[in-house]
Amino acid sequence: MALIPPIEPMLAKATDTLPVPRALPGGIALEPKYDGFRLLVFHSSGTTQLQSRSGNDLSAAFPEITDAAAALPEEVVLDGEAVILMEGRLQFGALQQRVNRPLATTRHLAHLQPAHYLAFDLLQRGTAELLHEPYRVRRAALEDLFATHDLGAPWTLTPVTDDRELAEQWLTLWGPVGVEGVVAKGWDQAYHPGRRGWIKVRAKETSEAIIGAVTGPVTAPLTLLLGRYDTDGILRLAARSTPLTASLRSELGRLLTAGGPGHPWADVRITASWSSREPLEFTPVEPEHVVEFHGDTAVDAGRWRHAVRPLRLRTDIAPADVAPFGEGQRPVSG
Template sequence: MDLPLMPPVAPMLAKAVPALPEGELSFEPKWDGFRSIIFRDGDEVEIGSRNGKPLTRYFPELVEALKRNLPPRCVLDGEVVLVAGDRLDFDALQQRIHPAASRVKLLAGQTPASFVAFDLLALDGEDFTGRPFAERRGALERALAASGAPVHVTAATRDRDTAERWFNQFEGAGLDGIVAKALDSVYQPDKRTMFKVKHQRTADCVLAGYRVHTSGPDRVGSLLLGLYDGEGVLASVGVVGAFPMQRRKELFKELQPLVTDFADHPWAWDRQEDGTRTPRNAEGSRWSGTKDLSFVPLRPERVLEVKYDHMEGPRFRHTTQFVRWRPDRDPRSCTYAQLEEPVGYDLADVLGAGR
């Protein structure tokens, strides 16, 4: 492989802001997948990742699609996503990372991935990273003008009102928010020079346990959250874990009176065969590696309010943020019914908006 930019290249990043910024900007949907830098030099293709490790072996079907749809020599920034029906499916995308070649081949046929391009870093023998984004975007559209599914060019608009509408509509297709890029900005790897606006909501959750912090057994690492489903079963929905070190110590002391035995807890290990969604079977995956997923069970008597962006199936997609304790709430009232459901939106329309 002989390109103006050689792997690995760290992607340019975005910093979170509370609202869409003003100015000479281009707005794009924020895709929920694996951020990837694609390198192609003839028959050689590498799918780079944010951490620098290639993802190429996990997506053989995408490698072939990139050969069919990309210019012979180019470097693109974008997102590997998985489309299930009319929306994105990040959980299914995670399952594509598997050590067994036979499993990789099977999943490539069952759940093929797509690539959404949103920046052009190099074309033929030219490095485009020093050019303004407006020029890079135009070159990207021309370079992929003849491409087809599963390779797409992301939608983009310079109209802030349109971006506001996308922010509300596209979530129904599984997208994550809006990214804004200055039209005169150059590409800066590993620098937070873009802006991102994500959905923020709150939910009242049951505190059902905690994990100890890696720095010591007398400090709380994360709080385990639960919500009651329609049958009255307490389901594991996520965690909240960003606390100052002193607060971790205080929480440990505060929660000791609630510590209980697993036999009296709704997430008892001996109930796993009944299908109860416990933190271990809800979160254990190849991504966890050797991470200790055990937890200290607490009587489900306290309620806390957390901020979250969106759901991935029955769980919060990302780690939540602590807002406050809710002593006025009955834990049994903390159900899935309180969660705001985005209006459904056909992902095909989102992908088509890039043309």
Template sequence: MTWTLPEPMLSAAVNSPDLPQGWAAEPKWDGFRAQLSTEAGQVVLRSRRGTDLAGMFPEIVAATAQLPDATALDGELVVWESGRLAFERLQGRLRRGAGAVEASTTWPSHFVAFDVLRLAGTDTTAWPYRRRRTALEDLFAERQLSAPWALCPSTTDPDTATEWLSWTAVGMEGVCFKRLEDPYRPSVRGWRKYKVRETQEAIVGAITGSLAASRSLLLGRLDARGLLQYTGRTTTLARAASTRLSGLLVPAAAGHPWTGWTFSAGWGTRETLTVTLVQPEVVVEVAADVARDSADRFRHPARLHRIRTDLTPADTPLFQTR
């Protein structure tokens, strides 16, 4: 029977950085989630959303020669630059296409493995995390895996997990928590994540300007009922960001949740914005100050930090009414 990669196990955001009893902690990398499988010389390298990444990261594909045949890993693709994780360089790798080989030399990537899904032909997804973790550590030790492979740290020590929260200077986002006795559950949000960065994700629901040249983004989040609620807008976009978004934004279909809404041009003003509704599918990460109104909307425009093509609307924090 042919073995296929399972859908990724997912994480849910939590507000507490404390390591729960019976769980392990791992650093949360500022990278691109990826799964890898190799069998009989055939390599699959795909993103969390199923995008084929093999052609974009030839150095990772070549390095599968270090792995046992019929092995699959879950992890994070990262790029280091000047002693820190460089997500922008990683996104540049994803956009290079035909220039992937050249880019692999200019901005070489690493695959930070945090789980093993198959090992030398044995499906390990039903194993508890603690057993999968031991198998992953043994794989690195016995095979003496070297770059571009990297083993993600893991700990059950609360003090160590707390120390990792101070690694933001090198680009770490926070920590992930994984229950020691849990199997690998595809598509289930059984892991937890705590982010220490002040940026946050939101969904693009509308824009000012045009689809070809958006000027600013109107942002939203899903509430507990799954409805998109408005949370604020961004400052004027840089040309490069506007250009990239033009290939991602899609005109709104009938039944957009903001149909008929009006949006204020500024806090405390009566002037309204002229907006174009778009399909609420694109996720962005923004930096916003702490000033909010009673409905948890930004009182001041947020600054676009980056576009998160690796995330879906379901990955954004829930809208919370104060």
């Protein structure tokens, strides 16, 4: 093959709003951004490999996609996203369960909860390397690949549009089912491995949660640990916040009270991040106050995967009135 794994995928830099057409070469092509695993698919005669964004071989984690790629009648290198749809939403947690498991286990999971591959770029077809071709050429070749071989499940061709109104709908309406946002690409852009040449806009949600703990001094908190009560009345960790603004630090510092021995998180170990084992130093506070925040749509089993941005104190909402753990997100325009 002309392209050999590992290859760094092309990346996107984040902005808050959809870019204007002149922001990228040749105008902008807009695609949904999914809550999935980024995968490069390499297939040549006798060799098939699925590569993660970090360069790891995930072929055994997604045998249904690996088998489908091995059956393709021509050499290809694809860029796209592996997703699992369950109960009407893309489930990132189900993807995580596939990693570092025996092949027999992943094949069983593939039967119960099959993954699909949402292809959005074609980097090689046959012996022709396409990295230096403009996106419009790569996209046309990708569409032709799907049409020529009548590709069906687990293959899916991701939609693309230059209609900003449709892209806004992806941002505001499709977050609850696992569309994280929108990626903008230049129609005349080449594919630059490892470079943040695209633009991404994350779909956001506004919601409320109870302040359960803080990092830094209670009188001038740095960040918040936010909770919601589950159906058993237990305060569960729902989100971690970004650093607070100076005004919100001051306002909360006058109101918060350190929690006593009976605080539900008094003896709870919380890690520094969802993917870390390092313990986080925090101080429980009495769960008396509610904040409104912006978060993206990456919510796993009731927990926001990425840090949320506190907007304001909600003195009009009592902790008992906050939506139960796992419910109550409201999509807003990014």
